[in-house]
Amino acid sequence: MSSNLETLVLSSKLAVQSDYASVVSITLFVGLLCACIVIGHLLEGNRWINESITALFLGLVTGVVILLTTKGKSSRILVFSEDLFFIYLLPPIIFNAGFQVKKKQFFRNFMTITLFGALGTLISFTIISLGAIGLFKRLNLGSLDLGDYLAIGAIFSATDSVCTLQVLNQDETPFLYSLVFGEGVVNDATSVVLFNAIQKFDLVHMDAVFVVQLVGNFIYLFFTSTVLGAVAGLLSAYIIKKLYFGRHSTDREVSLMMLMAYLSYMIAELLGLSSILTVFFCGIVMSHYTWHNVTESSRITTKHAFATMSFIAEIFLFLYVGMDALDIEKWKFVSDSPAKSVGLSSLLVGLVLMGRAAFVFPLSFLSNLTKKSPTEKINIRQQVIIWWAGLMRGAVSIALAYNQFARAGHTQLRGNAIMITSTITVVLFSTVVFGLLTKPLIRLLLPHVPKHMSSMSSDPPSPKSFLSRLLETGQGSEVEAGRFDSIEPSSFRMLLTKPSKSVHHYWRKFDNAFMRPAFGGRGFVPFIPGSPTERDYRAEEEH
């Protein structure tokens, strides 16, 4: 009995202690976030800098300040936790990306995206792992076993979807954006499979069965994750359509959408699926069905609220990575061998460059073979941009590195510490250097991008471009859909000549016949007279 209460007292004491520390760190972080937004806005005209780079630098500066004020004791306020990253920061970013993605562009390139994300990641993984096995031995890093080398391959094959969102613009380069970002999402599913496979890795069973298992595993994971996301999205659409019809409440609608999306992510996490893939597809389905079932004010609110949450999470993430990079404890281990650390980091950057080149160019060639029209092919300039824009490594790599090298055990202290600091070095280098050079590279290689569009690119999604884009996209795809129906007759021949267009055609038919009547969607939710929108407009007109 008394021990129970003691636990109670202890835990409450801990809670009170953590209370003050967390108040201080939250205050600091929130203040820095405000600073990032204001500074990011002031630097808006600058074509190199954006909020992310600002956040990264502000994080580094804050780290230095804390380092100096605490006299070298600690540079970080919050310990990098996978929890914080995977449970709180990543879901809003990926969900918003799915919610705002141009669905047509995405699905049109679906095969290429899957090819890049699955096979490409595997190629990159193989090359980085083999390169690490071949080159690291000279560096005398301590005893890394085969599992560690494979883990290194997986860590540095994990692309950073969040960075992609920052450097590529959906309006400016829709094709490249959908390809590189979509690849990043599929990449996550591949990474999960690879990590599970590495943990079960066994040299004795390294045969054809293992490879088949790996492929089967990937297909299973890809399928279940996607279905889970789609089901969550459809469920939200159905609930809002059935229950709320005629008496909409914005608070409840927005809450339900937000909570259902988050629930899908957490369930995927719980079941060991690719939660990124799940929440991405949940976002796509929600924007296709649920979003059309809610009131006008809910539509505006969700669009902007999700974007805002994603925006804050992104800045927070970069701030955090910047601050975490200066963690003194990690650097203590490598301070006696700086040359080795620099060498290792350079090697890794080289392997990342090679690993990506090794699949982007061959797979683009393969993808071009299936396409007849020269406009649909990926030209060499686009290939270079795809290669370059996907080079950034981010918080996912850091989280995986912690997972592998801080947990592996006490025996390889030296090698482990160096691997973690090298990962951070690669992440910082790739984010800053590759990130900064992507926009100029696009301007150099694709000068035909419309001028007014490229001036927009330095703008983050503003409400102007945002709302108008929304309307344009909606009308645009409606129009195109009409064109499909009228000009091109559905035929079996079409399925052979233009498979992706024909799949799209049949999907639209199915969507209109079965899905939209059941789950709602554009044009399938009758206009409610006297709805807030109408009132709102009337009031405005009377005004």
Place this chain on the structure above:
Amino acid sequence: MSSNLETLVLSSKLAVQSDYASVVSITLFVGLLCACIVIGHLLEGNRWINESITALFLGLVTGVVILLTTKGKSSRILVFSEDLFFIYLLPPIIFNAGFQVKKKQFFRNFMTITLFGALGTLISFTIISLGAIGLFKRLNLGSLDLGDYLAIGAIFSATDSVCTLQVLNQDETPFLYSLVFGEGVVNDATSVVLFNAIQKFDLVHMDAVFVVQLVGNFIYLFFTSTVLGAVAGLLSAYIIKKLYFGRHSTDREVSLMMLMAYLSYMIAELLGLSSILTVFFCGIVMSHYTWHNVTESSRITTKHAFATMSFIAEIFLFLYVGMDALDIEKWKFVSDSPAKSVGLSSLLVGLVLMGRAAFVFPLSFLSNLTKKSPTEKINIRQQVIIWWAGLMRGAVSIALAYNQFARAGHTQLRGNAIMITSTITVVLFSTVVFGLLTKPLIRLLLPHVPKHMSSMSSDPPSPKSFLSRLLETGQGSEVEAGRFDSIEPSSFRMLLTKPSKSVHHYWRKFDNAFMRPAFGGRGFVPFIPGSPTERDYRAEEEH
């Protein structure tokens, strides 16, 4: 060096462990939140039940289910933490209340609200403390010292502002809402002063100086908290007006408003001020200035996003309190003396009833003395409702009880455990019984409330009532303001006869002459042609 890495390894192992547990608990909570929203909607026609009561019951049921599945080991997934409550749940609720409050109604009753919140809480505190000293001795609760009795007085004088939001409707009974809710906000400042005073409590210095210090402390705290909130609000208005003018970005505007409000709360928390008061005034200032400086889509987004966040936080809170109530560890201590526990809880409920009656009726009488017009006076029926609607005790009481009785030490195990369970009993009882009976009581005592309004009361703020209310309020106060200027001339005589109206008049003059030109506000931000709203409307018309 090795110990450093060991710490790293250990903390990362802990993180991984906590990872799975937190994924499970978050999944469960998010799922339950969805269930609460859907069930709450289905029960919408019911005049007794709302989302909060649903959440409370669902929390209790889940607690029972977990209790049965874990075979009596644990009923809770998350430990009640002050962190979670004070840092994450409370700020959005109170900020949203300040953001959506009817400012005119609030400031018109400002004196009465402050009287109730400050002097009233003090009276209630005194009566409950004296009652506890007099009555508890018979229950043989172990050795509670004077500090404990005073803490009991403070714990049970802390009203639950969140419950007030649930049972009183701003549209139906604006006067009562502003009075009871406003009182709850001021109550928080008083509670902070009382708690600090109790901690420094010293019988030797219990003299006039101490009382003066107490009053001085309250005035200082009230003033600084309010000023901090106002400064944060004005700063956000200024930044958005100056920096963003002409090239608005919804994401940034919404982020800045959200982050600045949260920052004000955290700074107040850090400085030991009344953070509730701070964020409440920040909300008021933001809705008066900042909200008018942002784009139309930001306005809709902020209105609904803040309301949604508050809505989710409220449901979460009730779910949490319901689930926490069944924590088996706490009840083990009182299982051998159930009669004593029931007796104590009943005594406390009685004291709460008395303590509130002891200030509502006398202070209403006092307040009525200052008012000449009979329509402005608080009639006896309204007094009964004010008394009744403020009886609920909530999570603040639980948090304070944990703070006092789980921290106090190991010496008074028995008395401490019983105090915590009794607090939970009182909170559950008052929330369910007083909460459920408030609406019927209002219907009984105030039958003249318009019928269409009272049908609305079972609705939570829906976008229909919401947007139209928004427009009505805006236009309404504009119209009224005009009336003031034209009909009633500013004169010194007015200051004597109608002080509050005259204060309002001078405030408007000052606001229009100095504040709005500097910080923006309705009518002081020129319409931007081609703004998203306009485009949006045009597109709709063309459609």
